[in-house]
Amino acid sequence: MGEMYASFLFNGPALQEAAPPVVHLPVGGTPSPEVTAEMMAEPEATVVLSTPTTLVRVAARLAALGASLSSVRLFLFAVRRSTTTSGP
DSSP states (O other), rough: OOOGGGHHHHHHHHHTTTTSSSOOOOOEEEEEEEEHHHHHHHTTEEEEEOOOOHHHHHHHHHHHHTOOOOTOEEEOOOOOOOOOOOOO
């Protein structure tokens, strides 16, 4: 996961330049899924930029609780493309 941090350093400021205006609520990777969900729910986040691992952890916890983040309309995530090639 540490290898993807650089993409977040780029994507956060890039989104702040987008129209309409964006409110950036940085959440680290250490809060529990419950706390992360609360941080998204309270301000009624509509777009979430995260690692796939965090998105899955939060979604699994919300599903277990029978809850959702109904304000979220779009999830953005980055994946690291493998640079290795497999030969025949």
